[in-house]
Amino acid sequence: MRHILRIRDTRKLWSYVTAAINGNGSWNDALLATTRIAELRDPRAVDSVSSIRRFLDTAGPFPFERNPGVKAEDLEPSLQAIMLEHQRATLGDSAVLADILARIPARRYDHGDAWVLGRLDAGARDSIRARFLSAPNEEFRVRYLTLLSYFADPALSPLLARVYAAPDSFGVPKRYAVRASDGLLWIGTREAMQALLDARARAGARGVYADSSLWHGGYDFLTNDSAAVVARTGRWLTEWIDRLR
Numbered sequence: 001m002r003h004i005l006r007i008r009d010t011r012k013l014w015s016y017v018t019a020a021i022n023g024n025g026s027w028n029d030a031l032l033a034t035t036r037i038a039e040l041r042d043p044r045a046v047d048s049v050s051s052i053r054r055f056l057d058t059a060g061p062f063p064f065e066r067n068p069g070v071k072a073e074d075l076e077p078s079l080q081a082i083m084l085e086h087q088r089a090t091l092g093d094s095a096v097l098a099d100i101l102a103r104i105p106a107r108r109y110d111h112g113d114a115w116v117l118g119r120l121d122a123g124a125r126d127s128i129r130a131r132f133l134s135a136p137n138e139e140f141r142v143r144y145l146t147l148l149s150y151f152a153d154p155a156l157s158p159l160l161a162r163v164y165a166a167p168d169s170f171g172v173p174k175r176y177a178v179r180a181s182d183g184l185l186w187i188g189t190r191e192a193m194q195a196l197l198d199a200r201a202r203a204g205a206r207g208v209y210a211d212s213s214l215w216h217g218g219y220d221f222l223t224n225d226s227a228a229v230v231a232r233t234g235r236w237l238t239e240w241i242d243r244l245r
Contacts, residue, residue, distance in 0.1 A: 004032045010042045017075075023067035027074075034078035038085040038116075046086050049079045080112030093122035101127060104143065118150030118186075125151050129159065135171075142176045149183035154192060160184050161195040165202040174209055174221070181225055185232060190244035197237045200226070 007013055016033035019025025037045050056063055056072040064070050087096050100117050103109050117124055128151070132144035145163065148156060163170050164180040172179075184196040200222055203209055209221035216224050229237055 001032060004029060005036050007033075007036060008040065010037050010040060010045050010048075013037050013040075014048060021064045021067055021070055021075075027070070031078060034075075034082060038078070038081040041085050041089045043086065045082050049082050052079060077110045077112035077115075080110060081115050082112075084112065084116040088116070088120070093120045093124070096120060097122045097124050097127065104131075104147075105140075107143075114147055114150045117147060118152065125153050125156065129156070133170075138171060138173065141171050142173070142179070145170075145172060145176065145179045145183075149179050149186060151183070152187050154187055154189050157184060157187055157189075157192045157195045160187075160192075161199040164196065165199040166206075166208065168208075174211065175214055177209075178225055178228070181229070182232075185229065190241055193237050193240045193244065196229075197241065200237075 004013070004016065013033040013036050016025060017030045020027045020030035052075070056075070059072070061071065062068045063072055084096055084100075087099075096116065097120050100109060100113050103113070117128070125148075128144055128147050132141060132148055135141040135144055148160070160180040160183045163172060164177050164184070167174050167177040167180075180199075181196060184192045204222055211221075214221040219227070226237070229235075233240065235243075
């Protein structure tokens with residue numbers, strides 16, 4: 001992973017994508033490579049993305065004969081992130097933020113948009129926070145909470161911890177409180193890890209997630225979310241808190 005994220009030659013990075021599409025490379029490596037391409041903002045990558053998109057528009061549901069398991073929707077978010085990072089360099093963060101915000105109510109955004117949104121300045125964090133708190137219905141409260149989870153700003157830790165500990169008070173269905181957990185993990189500081197641990201303890205003491213309909217695989221919500229932290233980060237929260245001191 002470190003090797004790929006240190007490469008500065010976009011041609012080498014695209015070779016990882018090609019290998020994955022041809023079925024003889026790792027898809028995870030391909031996704032890391034496209035992330036690096038987006039970060040580099042090489043203008044030549046825009047031409048590559050445009051070419052790939054034209055191909056995908058006419059290639060049908062299984063565009064890659066050598067690897068039919070890869071579909072257009074698997075690649076499109078990465079292509080979108082590359083284009084948006086280039087637009088950040090040429091148009092500025094305010095223009096990119098305005099574009100993404102305009103598409104959210106119409107549900108015309110994807111993971112690539114969300115990833116770039118979480119990297120924007122120009123008041124992006126405050127804009128999404130305000131929209132989450134004033135969302136007109138449950139669907140968009142969940143959507144804006146999910147988008148908040150892409151920001152790595154420690155200033156969001158208190159809000160995300162409160163959402164996790166008491167999702168009802170924010171109008172968020174309990175099963176979607178994992179978005180707040182994801183957000184705290186993405187922030188990744190010791191304080192964020194501790195905030196999640198404390199929020200989990202408060203929720204457990206109050207029986208917030210005691211509803212059996214939230215159970216999965218024979219385990220309750222909090223146990224499943226605790227296990228998911230290990231799956232997402234490789235360590236228990238307590239381990240991370242000790243390591244981040």
